[in-house]
Structure formats: C-alpha cells, structure tokens
Amino acid sequence: MAYSEKVMDHFSNPRNVGEIENADGIGEVGNSRCGDIMKMYIKVDDNIITDCKFKTFGCGAAIATSSMATELIKGKTIDEALKLTNKAVMEALDGLPPVKVHCSVLAEQAIKAALADYYKKLGIDPEPIVGKIQEECEGGACCNG
Numbered sequence: 001m002a003y004s005e006k007v008m009d010h011f012s013n014p015r016n017v018g019e020i021e022n023a024d025g026i027g028e029v030g031n032s033r034c035g036d037i038m039k040m041y042i043k044v045d046d047n048i049i050t051d052c053k054f055k056t057f058g059c060g061a062a063i064a065t066s067s068m069a070t071e072l073i074k075g076k077t078i079d080e081a082l083k084l085t086n087k088a089v090m091e092a093l094d095g096l097p098p099v100k101v102h103c104s105v106l107a108e109q110a111i112k113a114a115l116a117d118y119y120k121k122l123g124i125d126p127e128p129i130v131g132k133i134q135e136e137c138e139g140g141a142c143c144n145g
C-alpha cells in the first residue's frame with residue numbers, strides 16, 4: 001500500500017516542528033521495535049492547549065502522524081486531547097500501511113506523556129487522569145503493525 005497524499009504532505013512539510021521554551025508539559029516516548037523517539041511539547045492556558053510542537057527522530061510515518069496529531073490538538077481542551085487516538089490520527093491522514101500503524105501509536109502516547117508531565121508539574125498525580133503511558137511500545141496489543 002502506498003502512502004496517501006496527506007501522509008506525504010505532512011511528511012515533507014511537517015507542521016509544528018521544534019521545541020517550546022518554558023513548555024507546560026514535555027513528553028518523550030520511544031518505540032523499542034524500531035528505536036524511534038518522539039518528543040512533544042505543550043503549552044496550556046486555562047485548560048486549552050494553546051501551542052504544541054514536536055521533534056521526532058523517526059520514520060516518515062512517525063513524522064507525519066506527529067505533525068497531524070499536533071494539528072488536531074492545538075486549540076482543543078485537555079479532555080479532547082486525551083481522547084485523541086492513533087486511529088483518529090490515521091483517519092485524518094487517510095490511512096497508513098498496516099506495518100506503519102505502530103508509528104502512529106507513538107504520537108498518541110507522546111501527547112499523553114506531555115499531559116502527564118503537565119499534571120506532575122502542577123503536583124497532581126496524572127495516572128487517574130491520563131492513564132498509564134507506554135513509554136516503550138513493545139508491539140503488543142496496542143500495535144497492529
């Protein structure tokens with residue numbers, strides 16, 4: 001299966017690449033299957049994600065999914081961002097080849113990790129809100145690819 005035009009667009013012209021100085025939350029996750037790493041920075045104001053940037057040391061699908069994921073959560077509430085699934089990111093990109101599904105899991109987990117960091121900085125235990133973060137994807141049930 002070839003990559004969709006949207007995947008190619010977000011891969012060649014990724015949105016929101018970089019770092020946020022004084023970010024309110026930073027999340028870093030890695031994929032142990034391929035060694036790829038994703039770092040996500042968020043700025044939160046009054047429960048709204050006002051800015052979001054990422055750096056991905058990874059494959060094209062990881063870059064495209066993180067780019068799309070940042071676009072999807074910018075301007076949204078924390079609750080909405082927490083509900084963003086890798087499936088929704090893939091749908092927004094018009095799909096990914098099955099072997100690349102695990103790359104999109106990285107984007108979802110990186111957002112959750114950044115939000116967990118945000119709560120930790122506020123002195124709030126993030127686990128009841130954000131759930132468990134899979135910092136290392138082992139290619140288990142979460143990954144179909």
Ligand code: FES
Pocket residue numbers: 031034035036058059060061062100102103106
């Ligand atoms: Fe590693 Fe895609 S192959 S994230």
